[in-house]
Amino acid sequence: IEAAAVEATADGFRWTFAPMVDVARDARWGRGLEGAGEDAYLSRQFAAARVRGFQGPDLSRPDAMLATPKHFAAYGAAEGGLDYSVSDISERTLREVYLPPFRAALDAGALSIMSAFNEIGGVPSTANPALLTGVLRDEWKFKGFVVSDYTADEELVEHGYAANPREAARQAFMAGTDVSMQSGLYARYLPELVASGEVPMARLDDAVRRVLRVKQRLGLFDDPMRGLDGPPAAQRTENPEFIALARESARRSIVMLKNERALLPLSKAGTKIALIGPFAEGTVDLMGAWSLSPGQSAPVGVDQGLRAALGADSSVNVVRGSGIESALPGGIDAAVAAARRKDSD
Incomplete structure (x- = not known):
């Protein structure tokens, strides 16, 4: 992961939408390939290690990237293994299985987190104040910011949770989603929502401060081109040490359950x-x-x-x-x- 951060920052990237820390227990869910599998303990270890790998000991370093554990929360519990679906799980299962990897990632230093597409108990995660404010802010004292998954705020309408895009923007923002990744709803509707009093100015100030605070930690105000003044990106991405590391990682990832009739070597x-x-x-x-x-x-x-x-x-x-x-x-x-x-x- 540290090698990936060095390579990515060489091209100017300072923020990554990883690690994916969802616990996946349905083999039909294709996104399970991004995570650590079905075990909550193993997922916690991987989540923390990957955050440390991306961010290193100091976010302001030229080769450090801001990590974003995703998808908060219980995205891996989607019914039928269907992406974007609902998750029908108990509070106990949520807290004992699906939340701990996120807590481990935040304890390791992650300062952004991505909301999920799925519903829990009929409430889409991107508009779920119990998750984004209750758990993250009140219980875990998270000081970073929440970003929506792609157009998850806009899709509140498709969930039948918001009547229209304007209402979707209000619901997502007031629940605790600070940044809209792709839909453009915040740019379109937040000015009038603040002007009408439907979104308090204090809530907008909180979201802006969270983003600016993280940018400051990344050193972007001191040097917005940080990391691009070193060796050419091609040299850093073709680092022989990283190529050897990739090869060794591939070797170690292979599991042979039974060497029947001494097939190997x-x-x-x-x-x-x-x-x-x-x-x-x-x-x-x-x-x-x-x-x-x-x-x-x-x-x-x-x-x-x-x-x-x-x-x-x-x-x-x-x-x-x-x-x-x-x-x-x-x-x-x-x-x-x-x-x-x-x-x-």
Whole structure:
């Protein structure tokens, strides 16, 4: 995480919408891949460690980034594994499972937090004063600011919680959402809401102070271009130490449940391997979630890596077998045939 912060700040980024600390116990929920899994204790440890990695010991350092634990709260408990859905959980489960990773992240120093899309007990998180003011401010004494998830404030209308966008802006802001990420509702409606008295000026002052205080901690008032005057970004993102770290992290992340018939290590002498699956070939799917481009150096495909490691005497037969979400004509038959010709798969 510290390496990621160094690379990102080299391009001028001082705020990241991470870490995702939601506990995920439904395998159908795709965003579980961003978190630490189903265990609340492990999630707490990861949350704190990732915040420390992003922010370091001093937020004003040129290579430090403001962390944003998300999504507050219980987003991982969405019914049916459906994103943007409701979470029907008890107060005990909320406090014993889903809130502790956020508390760990804030205790580690995070000064921003992102509200969630989901409802809890019929109240969308972005307009939930019990969460954003009661828990965060009154109980945990959080001094940072809350940012909405994308257009979560605007979506209060779709939840049926707000009658219109103007009311959605008022509800979200008064509940404790200080910053609207994307919708533009605050810019559009807060001036008239303050002028009409529906939003007290004191509440607006609180939100502004929170944001300015964090910007001050980041050193942005002293040097808004902080971090951009070092070595070129390309050098920092192609740091050999970071590349080696990524490789070591990948090695350590691999778990083999059973080395049946002493399959590993593979022999380099004339081994025939069937590599089957929709991700077996190419590099487009290897960058993971939230990746827009491969960076300076393209990754190495699984098939490429195996061929390079095994040498000319061995063969790797790649068969897709199926698409990611659909069947391929003859795909299963081709995969079975390839498996029958292999030594290992």
